[in-house]
Amino acid sequence: MTANRPWRGARGMAAVGVPALWSSAAFANFQLNMTPGVTSVSHRIYELHMLIFWICVAIGIVVFGVMFWSIVHHRKSRGAVAAQFHESTKVELAWTVVPVLILVGMAIPATKTLVAMEDTADADLTIKVTGYQWKWRYDYLDEKVGGETLGFYSNLKTTPQQVYGDAPKDEHYLLEVDRPLVLPVGKKVRIVTTAADVIHSWWVPSLGWKRDAIPGFINESWTRIEQPGTYRGQCAELCGKDHGFMPIVIVAMNEPDYAKWLADTKAGLLAERDSATREWSRDELMAKGASVFQTCAACHQANGQGLPGMFPPLVAGQPFAAPEPLLAPLRERGFLDGAGNIHIGSVTQHAEIVMKGIPGTPMSAYAGQLSDVEIAAVLTYIRNSWGNTLGDVVQPAAIKALR
Structure with a gap:
């Protein structure tokens, strides 16, 4: 009898699967909303997103509530007769004034957030980010090594053997680099972005923004990371055949750790230059x-x-x-x-x-x-x-x- 009723198996799977779907472990990975990020800008963007989301929810409730109420209370079975009116001044004023007020209410906080995002003044340090096919270069414009600006290339660390399936893939497959961008926590960092060949896009979701890297142009952004940790991103512009092979890794350190990293990096670069002789x-x-x-x-x-x-x-x-x-x-x-x-x-x-x-x-x-x-x-x-x-x-x- 079971063979003639395949729906029994499906119903049984559903009975087991639905509770599992809503279990704490499964729900932990079931995230649909934006993440708050780890910077003041990302927090403001998240708050703006939630504000506009709830405005949209309220509009939806009002619109669909009126629509369904009208359908129920003005149905033909109740003998409802459609009203006859033309060019109602009150209605036209209502559907003009109300949307304007809603848009103004959304525009004010949005404008404040956009202005804050563009304010790169009074930065503690400046990083130049240059996109290449297919890697990034980071230059610390305020730091010098042997009379030259401190800078290095950041390349994909995933091996070709992993890419082509000849070696097992690890947790950070295509998201790990040989040299990450290291930044101090709590400092305002001005980031200038450009490219050396084609258009790239520097995007780290935890920072709350992304910026195009365009040859011949300089785009400015800023960030202040509030929590130590490792934050990952990728090029968000289709920049060529190996577009997926240029990840971004930021390591945010406390001030003492950052100072030690800076000193060690300078010493390493000097030693590397000396080794050429x-x-x-x-x-x-x-x-x-x-x-x-x-x-x-x-x-x-x-x-x-x-x-x-x-x-x-x-x-x-x-x-x-x-x-x-x-x-x-x-x-x-x-x-x-x-x-x-x-x-x-x-x-x-x-x-x-x-x-x-x-x-x-x-x-x-x-x-x-x-x-x-x-x-x-x-x-x-x-x-x-x-x-x-x-x-x-x-x-x-x-x-x-x-x-």
Whole structure:
């Protein structure tokens, strides 16, 4: 009999599933509303959102209440006769004045919130955020290291093996970076946003706002984080093929912890610059290059095979089929032989492509993004991996000379 009544199973599942849905554990993840965030601006936005929400609820109750009352009390079965009137001054005044009062009541708090959001004056520090395909750069404009502005790139930490399913995904898959933006708690931070290539959008929900990063333009915002913690976001603008690979991570620290981080970061950057003057071993360069190549792997793949028709392989002798506009620059630079196979040129040729890019192709210039050590390391890694047996050991001093 059970086989002839499948609805019994469905009804049984519903009887079990509905209470489970409303259990405390399930309901904890069932969130439909905005989050209050961790800044004064996000709190004001949340309060404005709730104010307008309840105004809309009140309007809905009044409108639908009048509508349903009219349907019930003026139905045909009760002998109701439609009223005949035309151009009622009272009605026209009512549906004009009431909406105006509602809009004014909503506009006043909204305007105050917008004005507060745009007030970047009296900031304690200024951070410049620059969007790249596909990473962010953070410059602390009030801090100097060796006479230069303190700054660094923030890259996706998720490995290509995780992206392509060859390794297990962790809790923060596609939401973790190698270097987060670190900010002090309780300080007003002015954030200026721009981009170096295409339009990006810097968005951390806990801050309560997002701001477009547009090449050639500077957009201003500000924040004051009230609670220590880690806050995550992503690029909110479709900026290209790997748009989903440029997360944002902010670590908010108490003042003593922030001061220690600042001192340690400056010391680390100075040590990194000093390391460019010494001679590196092959093993050191290969290990460093494998780490730096994570930036390249999004386009050229972790195995160096590239993407057909878009990004060339980095393995000598591999064919590369692509539209002529992509092939011509490679051929001119000697990286493509007569048969259409990849030919890795001299160290100088290879370094120039990495540093200057190839105009008219997706290959960007990395001279301003990678240090001498990083460029030397990634060149050494590429020229000695995936069957490439050139044996070159590229020193940072050689890259510095090419600059």
